[in-house]
Amino acid sequence: MAGKTLMSVHELSFAYGRRTILHEISLNLRGGRLRGLLGPNGSGKTTLFKCCLGFLKVARGQIELEGRSIAEYSPRELAARVAYVPQEHRPAFPYTVREMVEMGRTPHRGAIPALSKADHRAVDQALARLNLTALANENYNHLSGGQRQLVLVARALAQEAALLFLDEPTSSLDFSNQLIVWEAVQSIAREGLGAIICCHDPNHILWFCDEAAAIKDGRILAEGPAREIITRGLLEELYDRPIQTADLNGRSFIYPLTSPREANDA
Amino acid sequence: MTYKRKLITAALLLTLLIILVFPALTAGQYDIEAGKVFGLIWGKISGGETAGISRAQEVIVWRIRLPRLILALTAGLSLAVSGAAYQGCFRNPLVEPYILGVSAGAACGAALAIVYPHIFPQGQLTAFLFALAAVTITYGLARSRGETSSVALVLSGIIVGALFGAVVGIMKYLAADAQLREITFWMMGGLYYATWDDARLTVLCVAPAFIFLWWYGWHLNVLSLGDEEARSLGLNPAFCRFMIIIAATFAAAVCVSTCGVIAWVGLMMPHAARMIFGPDNRWVVPVSALLGGIFLLICDTIARTLAPAEIPLGIVASIVGAPYLLWLLRSKGRDIYGR
Numbered sequence: 001m002a003g004k005t006l007m008s009v010h011e012l013s014f015a016y017g018r019r020t021i022l023h024e025i026s027l028n029l030r031g032g033r034l035r036g037l038l039g040p041n042g043s044g045k046t047t048l049f050k051c052c053l054g055f056l057k058v059a060r061g062q063i064e065l066e067g068r069s070i071a072e073y074s075p076r077e078l079a080a081r082v083a084y085v086p087q088e089h090r091p092a093f094p095y096t097v098r099e100m101v102e103m104g105r106t107p108h109r110g111a112i113p114a115l116s117k118a119d120h121r122a123v124d125q126a127l128a129r130l131n132l133t134a135l136a137n138e139n140y141n142h143l144s145g146g147q148r149q150l151v152l153v154a155r156a157l158a159q160e161a162a163l164l165f166l167d168e169p170t171s172s173l174d175f176s177n178q179l180i181v182w183e184a185v186q187s188i189a190r191e192g193l194g195a196i197i198c199c200h201d202p203n204h205i206l207w208f209c210d211e212a213a214a215i216k217d218g219r220i221l222a223e224g225p226a227r228e229i230i231t232r233g234l235l236e237e238l239y240d241r242p243i244q245t246a247d248l249n250g251r252s253f254i255y256p257l258t259s260p261r262e263a264n265d266a
Numbered sequence: 267m268t269y270k271r272k273l274i275t276a277a278l279l280l281t282l283l284i285i286l287v288f289p290a291l292t293a294g295q296y297d298i299e300a301g302k303v304f305g306l307i308w309g310k311i312s313g314g315e316t317a318g319i320s321r322a323q324e325v326i327v328w329r330i331r332l333p334r335l336i337l338a339l340t341a342g343l344s345l346a347v348s349g350a351a352y353q354g355c356f357r358n359p360l361v362e363p364y365i366l367g368v369s370a371g372a373a374c375g376a377a378l379a380i381v382y383p384h385i386f387p388q389g390q391l392t393a394f395l396f397a398l399a400a401v402t403i404t405y406g407l408a409r410s411r412g413e414t415s416s417v418a419l420v421l422s423g424i425i426v427g428a429l430f431g432a433v434v435g436i437m438k439y440l441a442a443d444a445q446l447r448e449i450t451f452w453m454m455g456g457l458y459y460a461t462w463d464d465a466r467l468t469v470l471c472v473a474p475a476f477i478f479l480w481w482y483g484w485h486l487n488v489l490s491l492g493d494e495e496a497r498s499l500g501l502n503p504a505f506c507r508f509m510i511i512i513a514a515t516f517a518a519a520v521c522v523s524t525c526g527v528i529a530w531v532g533l534m535m536p537h538a539a540r541m542i543f544g545p546d547n548r549w550v551v552p553v554s555a556l557l558g559g560i561f562l563l564i565c566d567t568i569a570r571t572l573a574p575a576e577i578p579l580g581i582v583a584s585i586v587g588a589p590y591l592l593w594l595l596r597s598k599g600r601d602i603y604g605r
Contacts, residue, residue: 053498079500086498091491092357093545103488107500113484113548159499 003031006163006194007052007070007082012061014047021047022218024061029163034189035196036205036226039215040239045198048215049165054078065163079107083156085166088148088173090141097143097151098136101126104158126157130184146177153184164188166197170204182208202254206230214238227252272543279556283339286560290335290567295574296326303327334460337468338566339559341457341521342531344472346558348514349532350539350550351479354486355507355514356416359540363518363532366423366511370430371400372522376452377437380445390464393523400426401515414504455526455580457566464524475517476555482510483548490547528580530587531558537594561586 007029014022021044029035039045050056052063054070063070065081073081083104104126105119115123127133130150135143140151149169156164166185170178178201186208189195199205205212205226212226216238222229235243235254242257267275291303306319306327348363356365364370375396379389386392407422408414438449479486485506488496493503518532539553565582572582 050494053494055494055497075497075502076500079498082498084495084498086495092359093354093490093540095487095545099487099544099546103491103499106484106488109484113481 003033003192003194005030006065008062008064009048009052010062010064012048012051012058012063014044014051014056014058014060020218022051025215025218025220027213027220027223029194029196031162031194032189032192033194033210034186034208035194035211035213036209037196037198037213037215038200038202038205038230038238043215044218045215046167047218049084049167049198053082053084053165076107079159079161081161082163082165083159083161085149085152085156085164085169087168087171088145088152090148094139094141096136097132097138097140098123098127100140100151101132101155101158104155107159122158122160126154129157129188130154144177146173146180149173149177149181150184153181153188157188162194164193164195166195168198168200171200178204202230202235206252206254230254267542267544272549275542276549276553276556279553279560283556283560283563286563286567287335290338290563291327291331293567293571294326294331295570296322298323298327307332329462330460333462333465334457334566335563336465337457337460337525338562340465340468340472341525341528342535342558342560342562343476343555344468344517344521344558345528345531346535346539346554346561347476347479347551348518350536350547350554351482351486351510351514352532353536354490354547354550355510356420357490357492358416358420359537360533361420362529363514364427364522364527364529365420366404366515367400367426367430368397368515368518369522369527370427370434372397372519373453373527374400374430374433374437375523376526377434377441377449380448380452381437381441390523394519396430397519397522398515400430401511401519405511414507451578452526453580454578455528455583456569456576456578457525458576460524468520468524471520472517475513476551478513479510479517480548480551482506482513483546483551486510486547486551487545490545526580528562528583530583530591531561534587534591534594535561537591541594 005028009025009027012022012025013020025048037045037048047056051058052070054073054075058071065073065078070078101123102115102119105115105122108119110116127136130153132147132150132154135147140148143151153169169181169185173181182204185195185197189210197209209226211224212229213223214221214229214234221237222234232243232245244255244257246253246255288300292298292300302319302323306324310328345363352361352363352365353359372393375386375393376389378396379386379392404419404423404426405414407425408418410418434449438446441449485501488499488501489503489506496503496506535554535558536550538557539550543549543553562579562583565586566579569577569579569582
């Protein structure tokens, strides 16, 4: 079920100095939908994220959140509506899992340094939702990469934002942890949140996302339901190499047409 | 550590601090009984009679030891707290309060005032102004295209430090023997000349900075995750960092200009606080303050009493501090930083 439109990007262009990174991007992000963003390195995905999250000031085009331009929101107001899930990393200080998730309450805190009951409840729920309750008092830096990524997702839930931006959450994870993170994000989107996720594996987008957008050289090449737009033609255009798709047991797969070994054999 | 245990530990530290006040006031070249000391202080505060206490004892306790005690506590507090603030701000546990050139600027100002007293009659004020000037230059150099990155700040801090250090070098070269001696002593740090005016001024300047930084403890936590995350969690990182740097620099500059350069406190105390209480800056800031006060009080009492002539405080702090940091690095380094 698609919810209402949360964020709409309209003809957004962005340049660092003379180098134009984004060309007239238009995109709608809706609640209850998981959208994958696919594109080669340097295609402008990160810049698009930074514009949508208010890290970069938009010079041309419009980004609207709930009908209002995001430039009119204060960082605090924006954070109460839009959450950012960065790629997992180790902070310089050894915060516990609980402390990391508590930081998600920043936009909802009052003036007092202590957290309120509502804050603690939201943190407890977020931890429970991602099965992290048992790890709450562990050192965040000592967890596995996959667990750390889940903690960051939990932090976004504690933030109670309607829209989540996930920046390559699975890039540094092993096979199983990638699937765990994807399943968590997918089930969160099923509950009505909107999410957009940057990812380098087209298979994952095909398997887990409702919608997809492909971006290359700062332009949107295709946009729509993931199963419809992720085609052989699109991927070959995106990555400039022959690619094959196949169906197996009702699932679609993408694989390179020539592996190095086949090339040697030929 | 639970909230309750943190509170109890903090209360214990506060008790320790209060206990340490006794030897600090009674011990010295001129031992005075505790009863007399507190009778005198009570008499001074309540405005009553101070019977049975000689004039010399009154001068020693009221004019020398008490302001010195207050100054030691304030200096320890402010250096430790600004260290904690800088470490959170720059996401680097090895940063200290002098990182942006406060000490180099203050040393330069002090050296100028010592060598050219007719141009800079107010030594302390000159040191303070030069300390602020150094940090302002650091900040100005680091700012490019309306942004100030942490790396740029640290690098320009090193540059400015080197520049002001060179001026100190020139002053040392030009100085007469007595002046050279004075510069050297100033740079080793000490509380020899502490007066009530110094104590009052530092407390008045440091107190608001401390309260502000404690209040900003949560912001420090969020800032220590990096600018983009802080921004996505609803803070304006550049503004927060600016405010925190102003408060921390101000507190450090006031103390350096009064007490000279005292190393280690700002680096070690936040570490110790983190080891006991965890990295949450809502605790690290006040606990660093307590530990900084305790540490400098111990060091200053040692500096006053160990040898017939006074040992510079900065040297005592380094001798006590270096083994501690080494131990920390060898035993707990992996634990606390999770690498």
